[in-house]
Amino acid sequence: MGPLEPWDWVFTSCGGWCLNAQHMLIRSPRVIAYPPGVCVYCGFPAGTKDHLLPRTVTGEARRQFVAVVPACGECNSLIGSFSQPNISERREWAHAALRRKKRATLDTKDFSEQQLAEFGSGLRGYIESGMRDKQVILARLAWPDDPFYDIAAWQRSGITDPIALGLVDNPFDLERGFGQKT
Numbered sequence: 001m002g003p004l005e006p007w008d009w010v011f012t013s014c015g016g017w018c019l020n021a022q023h024m025l026i027r028s029p030r031v032i033a034y035p036p037g038v039c040v041y042c043g044f045p046a047g048t049k050d051h052l053l054p055r056t057v058t059g060e061a062r063r064q065f066v067a068v069v070p071a072c073g074e075c076n077s078l079i080g081s082f083s084q085p086n087i088s089e090r091r092e093w094a095h096a097a098l099r100r101k102k103r104a105t106l107d108t109k110d111f112s113e114q115q116l117a118e119f120g121s122g123l124r125g126y127i128e129s130g131m132r133d134k135q136v137i138l139a140r141l142a143w144p145d146d147p148f149y150d151i152a153a154w155q156r157s158g159i160t161d162p163i164a165l166g167l168v169d170n171p172f173d174l175e176r177g178f179g180q181k182t
Contacts (some may be wrong), residue, residue: 032069033156039072040087041094041152043143046070048122052090054081069153074098087150088169095141108134147171 013023031049039046050071051063058066069087071079078097079090095121099106108130116124144150148171162168 031157032067032153032155032180034069036070038070039075040069040153041071041075041091041143042098042140044072044074044140046072047072048076050076050079050090052085052087054083057083086166086168098140102137105130105133105137110134135141 014020027148032052034040037046038044040050048071049068051058051066053066055063067085075094075098078094078101081166082090082093084090085092110131111127119127146152150168151162151171154167159165159167164168
């Protein structure tokens with residue numbers, strides 16, 4: 001086995017705090033215990049798996065040992081070869097890329113029901129469609145609602161303190177602004 005990755009953890013075969021190297025075993029979760037079928041970055045249906053370290057870092061030989069999380073195709077593509085395994089930072093990267101990609105839709109003006117009534121049915125339908133698309137994107141950018149969502153997934157995978165390992169940001173870190181909706 002190669003060097004330890006951030007998501008690996010060491011335990012002992014004797015079950016105690018033994019420091020005998022012959023008793024030490026390494027566990028490495030291949031799939032982090034996020035809900036299946038839900039993109040960890042935006043909450044959309046996930047049809048792909050995002051490798052937490054890109055192929056440019058791992059190469060093909062170690063690819064099978066890289067932890068993966070569920071992701072929608074768009075977020076997975078937007079993240080590309082971003083090489084930070086921290087889920088919080090990957091989500092921020094994906095959200096920034098999504099904002100850039102969907103800028104025109106996010107700039108869509110919101111109209112009141114009274115204002116919409118002034119338009120013909122064709123134009124009204126077009127405007128309403130744009131307003132719905134904007135709301136969907138805003139919901140993706142505000143996801144997840146639970147600031148402990150990532151921590152719980154890593155803990156279900158056997159990583160008891162993912163914050164200490166740098167795999168997620170501390171939800172109480174007010175200086176970083178983590179948990180603020182974008």
